[in-house]
Amino acid sequence: MNKKRKLPLLLVISLAPIIVSIFIVESGIETYASIWALLPPVVAILMALMTKEVYSSLFLGIVIGAILASKRSLAKFLDNIVVKGLTNSISQTSGIFIFLIVLGILVVLINHSGGSKAFGQWADKKIKSRKGSQLATYFLCIMLFIDDYFNCLTSGSVMKPITDSHRISRAKLAYLIDATAAPICMIAPISSWAAAVSGYAQGTGLSGIELFIRAIPYNFYSILTLFFVISLILFGRDYGPMKEFEDRAINDGDLGNIVESEVSAEDGNPEGKVIDLVFPILSLIIISVLSLVHIGGFFDKSSEFYMDFVNAFANTDSTVALPMGAIIALIITIIYFLIRKVISFEKSMEAIPEGFQSMVPAILILTMATSLKNISNDLLGSTKFVGNLMTNAASGLSTFLPAVIFVVAILLAFATGTSWGTFGILIPIVASMFDPTDPIFFIGISACLSGAVCGDHISPISDTTIMSSAGAGCVHVDHVRTQLPYGITVASIATVSFIIAGFTQSALISIAFGAIVIFIVMLYLNKSKK
Numbered sequence: 443m444n445k446k447r448k449l450p451l452l453l454v455i456s457l458a459p460i461i462v463s464i465f466i467v468e469s470g471i472e473t474y475a476s477i478w479a480l481l482p483p484v485v486a487i488l489m490a491l492m493t494k495e496v497y498s499s500l501f502l503g504i505v506i507g508a509i510l511a512s513k514r515s516l517a518k519f520l521d522n523i524v525v526k527g528l529t530n531s532i533s534q535t536s537g538i539f540i541f542l543i544v545l546g547i548l549v550v551l552i553n554h555s556g557g558s559k560a561f562g563q564w565a566d567k568k569i570k571s572r573k574g575s576q577l578a579t580y581f582l583c584i585m586l587f588i589d590d591y592f593n594c595l596t597s598g599s600v601m602k603p604i605t606d607s608h609r610i611s612r613a614k615l616a617y618l619i620d621a622t623a624a625p626i627c628m629i630a631p632i633s634s635w636a637a638a639v640s641g642y643a644q645g646t647g648l649s650g651i652e653l654f655i656r657a658i659p660y661n662f663y664s665i666l667t668l669f670f671v672i673s674l675i676l677f678g679r680d681y682g683p684m685k686e687f688e689d690r691a692i693n694d695g696d697l698g699n700i701v702e703s704e705v706s707a708e709d710g711n712p713e714g715k716v717i718d719l720v721f722p723i724l725s726l727i728i729i730s731v732l733s734l735v736h737i738g739g740f741f742d743k744s745s746e747f748y749m750d751f752v753n754a755f756a757n758t759d760s761t762v763a764l765p766m767g768a769i770i771a772l773i774i775t776i777i778y779f780l781i782r783k784v785i786s787f788e789k790s791m792e793a794i795p796e797g798f799q800s801m802v803p804a805i806l807i808l809t810m811a812t813s814l815k816n817i818s819n820d821l822l823g824s825t826k827f828v829g830n831l832m833t834n835a836a837s838g839l840s841t842f843l844p845a846v847i848f849v850v851a852i853l854l855a856f857a858t859g860t861s862w863g864t865f866g867i868l869i870p871i872v873a874s875m876f877d878p879t880d881p882i883f884f885i886g887i888s889a890c891l892s893g894a895v896c897g898d899h900i901s902p903i904s905d906t907t908i909m910s911s912a913g914a915g916c917v918h919v920d921h922v923r924t925q926l927p928y929g930i931t932v933a934s935i936a937t938v939s940f941i942i943a944g945f946t947q948s949a950l951i952s953i954a955f956g957a958i959v960i961f962i963v964m965l966y967l968n969k970s971k972k
Contacts, residue, residue, distance in 0.1 A: 455492070456502055459485045463509040473510045475830065479822035482507035483857045483903060486814055490902045490919055500810035500903065504528075507817035523813075526821060531812035537761035538591060538905070539805055542912065544768035547797030548722055549599045551775060554793060555784040556714015557722070558603050564716050565604040572692075575601070575608040576618060576675040583622035584668075586727070587630035590906050591764065593623035598913025600723060611691040612698045612916035613684060613924040620899060620910035620925060621671045624861065625664035628895050631655055635862075653887065659949035660888035662936040663848070663896045666956040670932050673960055679967035682927035687920070699917040711784045718784060722775040729774075730767035737763040807911075807918055811903040815859050824858055844882070844889040845940040847872060851893020852933060859903035861894035868894070881947045889940050896936070900929035935959050 459481065466478060473479060486503025493499060508522035532539075552558050569575050579601045586593040597619055605615045627635040631654060674680070680688045690696040735741070738754030779785040785793075818824040847868070855864040868890045876883035898904045902922040911918040938959075939952040946952070 456489065456498075459502070459506050460509065463506045467509060467512060467514055473822055475823035475826040477827065478510060479818060479824035479827050480857050481510065482818050482822070483814060483824070483859065487856075487902050490922065495919070497806060497810065500807070500814055503814045503903075504810060504817060507814065507822060511817060511821035522817060522821060527813035527817050528809065530816055531809050534816075535761075535808055535812050535905075537765045538808065540765035541591065541768050542595070542801045542805060542808075542909075543798050544765065544772050545595045545599065545726075545797075546799075546801040547793050548726065548768075548772060548775060550793040550797045550800065551772075551779060551785065551790060552599075552719050552722055554711065554789055555718040555779050555782075556711035557716070557718030557720075558714075559712075560714045560716045561600075561603060561719040566607055569604060569608070572608045572610060573675055573678065575604045575610055576614075577672075579605060579615065579618045580622055580671060580675060583619060584626055586623075587626045590623040590627045590635065591909050593627065594619050594906065594909035594913040596723060596726065596913070597623075598910070598915070600719070602915060606697060609691045609695055609697070611684075611687040611696075612700055612914050613687040613920045614680070614691075616910045616914035616916040616921040617684065617925040617928065618671065618675075619913055620907060620921070621667050621928065623910065624895050624899060624906050625667045628664045628891060629658050629661055631658075653884075657884045657888040657891060660844075660885045660943060660952070661892050661895075662888070662939040662943070662952060662956060663892035663932060665953055666936055666939070666960065667895075667899075667929075667932050669957050670928070670960050673964050674928070677964040677968055679964060681967060682924065684924040684928070687924055698920055700915050714784055718779070718782065721778055722771065725774050725778075726768065726771040729771045730764055733763040733767035733770070734758045737766070801912065803912070803918075807908050808905055811859055811905065811908060814903055819858055819860075825854060825864070842941060842944055843875070844885045844944050845937050847886055847889040848893040848896075848937060848940050851890050852897040855894045855897025855904075856901045857897075859898070859901045859905070859907075861898035861904070861906070864894040864897065865890050882944070885940070885943050885947065892936060892940075896929060896933050900926055900933075931963065932960075 463481065466473065471478070482503040485506055486499050489495075489499035489502055504523060504527050508519050508527065511522050511526075512519035565575075565578075569578055579597065582601060583593055583597045586597055598615065601615065624635070687698050691698070735754040735758065738758035740754035776785075776790045779790060780787060851864055851868055854868070855861050858864065869887065872886045872890050873883075876886050898906055900922075901907060902918070907922065908918060910916075911921045914921070935956045939956045942955055943949065943952040
């Protein structure tokens with residue numbers, strides 16, 4: 443179907459949910475904490491997958507949510523869109539905006555300096571294969587376990603020259619980043635995710651960090667995803683839409699639709715060296731870690747609120763610490779490049795609007811995705827609806843309860859686009875279902891955390907998914923539809939693992955089962971290709 447014929451059909455499809463929303467409101471049907479609260483994100487997700495156009499799809503979801511929450515008032519409808527939606531989302535994500543912009547500026551500066559070009563030339567000598575470049579990306583993401591935003595954007599910036607040179611599609615790079623960033627953060631005791639989980643430990647009788655650590659062995663989706671990614675790399679057997687992208691990259695050198703700064707690595711200073719990439723990135727990592735523990739109270743030794751290193755992570759706010767660290771790292775980087783004389787002061791100032799421009803698509807998507815989440819969660823009570831649904835469905839299913847919790851958490855995180863919001867809602871519910879002294883308590887908590895990671899991973903409106911697209915310079919919809927089959931594959935295996943854990947209460951048996959199934963899937967794909 444050509445574009446001229448497709449447009450009227452899409453307009454009809456778009457108008458249908460709007461008309462349904464108006465009918466629901468005019469009929470006086472209660473929308474708060476009901477199934478209708480899920481309509482806005484579901485419509486936005488389906489439209490994005492159908493049209494491959496994310497901006498209009500997200501805005502359509504915002505409009506539908508604003509209608510459902512308007513109570514037949516035009517003024518309230520407009521207020522929902524502008525104030526409750528867009529304006530509030532900007533204030534909530536302003537710290538991440540700053541981090542995005544500064545990272546965009548750093549990337550442009552590194553490109554101008556010739557650091558990216560020099561690193562790519564060095565990597566070509568050290569990394570000889572497509573598998574090697576993917577493994578390098580995987581292990582870099584593993585090392586950047588502090589924060590998923592930081593992981594997605596930093597690893598993408600570093601690895602793009604290497605994966606491009608080995609004909610790895612941008613969609614594959616985005617998947618490698620996304621599938622490693624959140625899962626590794628979710629099983630790393632020192633990370634912003636550990637801190638977030640720790641904040642919901644009240645009422646369990648355990649400290650936040652103890653709850654998190656004891657739940658790690660049962661976090662099947664995160665563990666199996668990391669195993670799945672490395673198996674996929676080693677076997678080299680892509681499937682679904684990803685296979686099309688990878689085949690084009692290998693055969694034609696077509697890396698897919700690219701979204702990034704117009705300043706490429708090839709335009710950099712020929713005098714640039716590898717250190718011109720390593721120094722800024724290393725500065726960003728070190729200063730970001732120090733900023734995280736600083737905001738958490740680690741350096742306030744004279745204060746009554748002093749925290750040790752581990753508890754400082756549990757008390758930190760990454761939306762404040764990461765922008766702080768990024769700004770300091772940017773200043774140090776500019777001074778460093780001026781001393782090295784690889785970039786003039788004028789050129790470094792020109793990099794500021796260039797870096798900002800490169801991050802505009804990610805900022806727009808993040809703004810609208812957050813607006814949609816605000817309307818669905820706060821105005822329509824979607825999280826409350828799913829939480830009540832899980833409580834009612836859980837009665838009498840003690841053995842299968844971990845699997846039920848896992849699936850419900852996936853659906854909630856997928857529809858709302860937030861993993862932190864998901865386990866913030868579900869952890870108190872799960873904690874009330876079990877005795878903290880019972881081993882199945884930690885299986886239930888892990889099922890909640892695993893499902894939140896999974897739903898967030900495959901959701902088009904998730905901030906982590908958006909950050910992965912931005913870090914890889916990949917069109918967002920391409921990233922979403924290529925990684926969806928992979929996420930569903932691991933989620934299906936993890937569901938069975940949670941059923942096994944409900945019976946055996948053994949993390950080892952459940953993980954071994956999942957790993958064996960993944961290995962069998964890879965062998966099947968390997969055989970079918972032959």
